[in-house]
Amino acid sequence: MTPPARPKLASAHAIITGGSSGIGLATAHLLVSRGAAVSLVARGRERLEAAAAELRSSGGTVAFRTADVCDKAAVETAFTDLERELGKPCDVLVTSAGVARPGNFLDLPDEVFHEMMTVDYFGTLHCMRAVLPGMTQRRRGSVVAVSSAAGLMGIFGYGAYGPAKFAVRGLMESLRAEMAPYGVHVGVVFPPDVNTPQLVEENRWKPEETRAIAGTIRPLSPEQVAAAIVAGMERRRFVICPDIGTRVLARWGGVLAPVLNAEFDRRVRKVRRHRSRTCTD
């Protein structure tokens, strides 16, 4: 049996949700440099316009639409319009639109749990549902969803965000199996902390314990994650890990969980001891 063809990025039409910022924008830059025509989808027009101008100035063929990925009909309309504008069906989909809101489980309002699932999980699902019927008919294509290291193991402070990213991983695992007979590549990315506007926002809410768990690990650049995404697409990888830490976690997480949990619990106790000492001083 001949293996499925690698995606020809030079003639591909790539749709990237969350393409106006961070990981999505860095992926758009890399795909443009490979010759792909790129479509960006996000809610804010200003950042989309700026991103498109930036990409066009480096020679890219770029289109964009505003849409909220939580709105299934809006996603379908945006994708159809973009395919019409660029004259090509979607060959590559990267779902990078997402939000992260850490916090103590006992303090987080119910709305945050709903928001994480609505944006991160259903926002991914709607995009997959929009492109996969066409890809299976054409028997080619590549879909890559951005999950998170928080989708590989439960972490203190990620009681709302983590489960949504676990759901993305679960969806992609099922899709990998179902799309394989059609030759459609399915991938899922597990970035650790990445230097983007989302991380800045996230840091405003992170409990001290969550910071202590991350320790002194330096965030990756969005370009490092984009390079892993494009390499993963070209090699038709399912699990895409941009660094050694998440690679180990993705492969050995089940085995390592007791050790990691013990270490993370120790860091949490240390923060709390310190807090109670400083409160009584």
Ligand SMILES: NC(=O)c1ccc[n+]([C@@H]2O[C@H](COP(=O)([O-])OP(=O)(O)OC[C@H]3O[C@@H](n4cnc5c(N)ncnc54)[C@H](OP(=O)(O)O)[C@@H]3O)[C@@H](O)[C@H]2O)c1
């Ligand atoms: N940064 C990290 O440390 C990190 C780590 C692991 C995983 N991730 C994941 O990586 C993905 C990209 O994050 P990033 O760090 O690159 O964040 P970012 O720089 O803040 O970019 C997020 C993008 O998603 C768009 N977006 C957000 N909500 C949307 C919605 N409802 N509908 C459509 N577009 C929406 C934003 O544009 P608008 O606001 O204009 O819509 C923006 O283009 C996310 O799924 C995130 O959870 C990030």
